[in-house]
Amino acid sequence: MRNSKKIDHALLKLNNRLEILRVLRESGPMSRNELKEKTGLSWGTITAFIKELMDMRVVVETGKESSRLGRKPVGIDLDTSSRFILAMRVGGSYVKTMVMDIKGTVRGELKAAIKPDDPGRTILREAMETSLGLLKNNRIPLSRLAGIGFTAPGAIDSEAGVCLYSPRHPRWKDVPVRSLVEKRFEAPCFVDHASYCSALGEQWFGSARDKRNFLSVPIGNGISVGIIIDGRVYRGHDHMAGEFGHSCIDPAGELCVCGRRGCIEEYVSGRALARQAERLFAGKRRATRPLSDPEGKPGGEALFLAAKAGDSAAARILERMGSCLGIGLSNLINILNPEAIIISGGVSKAHEFFRPALERALEKHAWHFSSREIMVSKLEDPVLLGAAGIVMSKIFVEGLLFEKFRNGGNSL
Ligand SMILES: [Zn+2]
Numbered sequence: 001m002r003n004s005k006k007i008d009h010a011l012l013k014l015n016n017r018l019e020i021l022r023v024l025r026e027s028g029p030m031s032r033n034e035l036k037e038k039t040g041l042s043w044g045t046i047t048a049f050i051k052e053l054m055d056m057r058v059v060v061e062t063g064k065e066s067s068r069l070g071r072k073p074v075g076i077d078l079d080t081s082s083r084f085i086l087a088m089r090v091g092g093s094y095v096k097t098m099v100m101d102i103k104g105t106v107r108g109e110l111k112a113a114i115k116p117d118d119p120g121r122t123i124l125r126e127a128m129e130t131s132l133g134l135l136k137n138n139r140i141p142l143s144r145l146a147g148i149g150f151t152a153p154g155a156i157d158s159e160a161g162v163c164l165y166s167p168r169h170p171r172w173k174d175v176p177v178r179s180l181v182e183k184r185f186e187a188p189c190f191v192d193h194a195s196y197c198s199a200l201g202e203q204w205f206g207s208a209r210d211k212r213n214f215l216s217v218p219i220g221n222g223i224s225v226g227i228i229i230d231g232r233v234y235r236g237h238d239h240m241a242g243e244f245g246h247s248c249i250d251p252a253g254e255l256c257v258c259g260r261r262g263c264i265e266e267y268v269s270g271r272a273l274a275r276q277a278e279r280l281f282a283g284k285r286r287a288t289r290p291l292s293d294p295e296g297k298p299g300g301e302a303l304f305l306a307a308k309a310g311d312s313a314a315a316r317i318l319e320r321m322g323s324c325l326g327i328g329l330s331n332l333i334n335i336l337n338p339e340a341i342i343i344s345g346g347v348s349k350a351h352e353f354f355r356p357a358l359e360r361a362l363e364k365h366a367w368h369f370s371s372r373e374i375m376v377s378k379l380e381d382p383v384l385l386g387a388a389g390i391v392m393s394k395i396f397v398e399g400l401l402f403e404k405f406r407n408g409g410n411s412l
Helices: 002-027 032-039 043-055 120-137 177-185 194-205 270-281 300-308 312-336 346-365 382-396 400-406
Strands: 059-062 075-078 084-090 094-101 106-113 145-152 155-157 162-165 173-175 189-193 214-218 226-229 340-344 374-376
Touching (some): 002 032, 002 043, 002 382, 043 059, 120 177, 145 177, 162 177, 177 189, 189 382, 194 340, 194 382, 214 382, 270 300, 270 312, 270 346, 312 340, 312 346, 340 346, 346 374
Antiparallel strands (some): 155 162, 162 173
């Protein structure tokens, strides 16, 4: 009985501290008085907590200067110089890394090319070296890292922090990302799938800050869905939910990288568009010179540029893609009834060309009583931001900075 009372008290303390952090993150800096009003906590609690949080260098005093009318009230804010969040993203042919302070201001980003055929550990090493370079450029020592978020496509065991499989990287198998990153950086690392991260990116930094039920559909060389239900990520029984790209829209269709036929990814992704661009531009003199990828092939972007320059064949391909995407999104709407679906990634930039066909498909196939709002992400890279979002959730929702509480201690 005594024990449970002690735990309740510790939990209450944690929740009060998290409330202070939340208010400061959303609207700091502010005076202790304003903080008291916004959190509803007592004056004694506020002053005691602020002192503890200042000792921990989680919050800092600002605006100390005196004015002619007397001393200005001292503002309190999150300390944006003492702790940072590192995010790493492994894409098909690149790694990207980003560092932000705990208020969510991005301090720097770095991208490096990788060889997709390299062993998983080599690719991970590239990601870590790129991150170390980024931290060095921004003069942030490892000891200042509050946490690291890591994301990749494929199959991920987020509890163990292991990347099991990646369709883009044939030699990426059972990579113990969390243990290797934690060993190198000496900071807690959290590993999650790219689709979940895209949803977290929208939830923390994008168009879904006020949404409790929404879907995020990143469309790059692959396509997947991040599902948020009642404000929380839905992972499924085996943590495999979200493989939207491998839902079938034509059983006799194109062969997919997963070995099955007719997956939507073969009709909607950047990879599918690049294949069609190759066919379209092969041996033909067209009005527009196609943009080429590093291998000299016209990529999906070439279609977009050609359509923009008035190439009707290119525009038709994008339109067909819009119809397929519309069918896929209609299925998601019919099953999950989200408030909105946010599409992102390179392919979403061509939305002016595929949107009308997408809307027609929604009109035909989506349940008429359901919301059918499709938004285009405002974020440059919601997946990478979402990797940082994992750490934001750990800090501001789960209390990562108050480790002693989680280990059973009660000093904070
Ligand atoms: Zn497939």
